Amino acid sequence: GESVGLHLPTLSVQEGDNSIINCAYSNSASDYFIWYKQESGKGPQFIIDIRSNMDKRQGQRVTVLLNKTVKHLSLQIAATQPGDSAVYFCAENGGYQKVTFGTGTKLQVIP
Amino acid sequence: KAGVTQTPRYLIKTRGQQVTLSCSPISGHRSVSWYQQTPGQGLQFLFEYFSETQRNKGNFPGRFSGRQFSNSRSEMNVSTLELGDSALYLCASSSYGTGGYEQYFGPGTRLTVT
Numbered sequence: 001g002e003s004v005g006l007h008l009p010t011l012s013v014q015e016g017d018n019s020i021i022n023c024a025y026s027n028s029a030s031d032y033f034i035w036y037k038q039e040s041g042k043g044p045q046f047i048i049d050i051r052s053n054m055d056k057r058q059g060q061r062v063t064v065l066l067n068k069t070v071k072h073l074s075l076q077i078a079a080t081q082p083g084d085s086a087v088y089f090c091a092e093n094g095g096y097q098k099v100t101f102g103t104g105t106k107l108q109v110i111p
Numbered sequence: 112k113a114g115v116t117q118t119p120r121y122l123i124k125t126r127g128q129q130v131t132l133s134c135s136p137i138s139g140h141r142s143v144s145w146y147q148q149t150p151g152q153g154l155q156f157l158f159e160y161f162s163e164t165q166r167n168k169g170n171f172p173g174r175f176s177g178r179q180f181s182n183s184r185s186e187m188n189v190s191t192l193e194l195g196d197s198a199l200y201l202c203a204s205s206s207y208g209t210g211g212y213e214q215y216f217g218p219g220t221r222l223t224v225t
């Protein structure tokens with residue numbers, strides 16, 4: 001069939017505001033979840049991870065929340081900066097590094 | 112510590128040809144995974160190697176294959192190229208199996224099939 005490009009959802013935020021990027025995952029058996037950031041022309045870059053026995057984990061300016069009941073993951077970025085502009089992917093590791101990626105969200109930071 | 116390197120960075124091939132892509136993981140990492148990224152399908156897992164053994168494989172046809180050498184360097188091969196194989200091929204290494212899950216990605220090889 002005809003190949004259609006993915007239309008990435010876009011989140012536009014003002015510089016200095018907080019960003020929240022959401023993701024739904026599919027495999028209830030996954031025990032490890034990761035957020036990646038991908039800038040144009042580069043490979044994905046690890047941001048933060050969380051195991052299924054946790055519901056919240058904080059890093060530097062980032063927080064990941066995991067709701068296993070509804071299979072939902074979110075990434076919160078505090079005080080968003082222009083350098084945060086990128087595509088963000090959630091991913092689930094189903095074992096032996098078989099990582100399933102979400103479709104991605106494009107974050108645009110407005111100066 | 113040097114990051115994950117992939118060669119070549121760009122490649123143009125014609126339909127029916129075959130191609131081999133190379134990945135050098137971070138020193139000490141024994142797990143190497145390969146992914147295909149396209150606008151239509153996003154990021155998809157191809158396979159993972161650890162200590163020269165393929166431990167996991169995604170849903171790709173047999174034209175896609177790989178191997179890992181004793182120094183953990185890995186290659187992937189695509190035979191009988193099709194137009195739909197045009198993509199960014201990403202390699203990631205991790206210390207999974209020896210303590211860590213975190214994957215580090217290379218910059219990718221951009222393959223164009225004409």
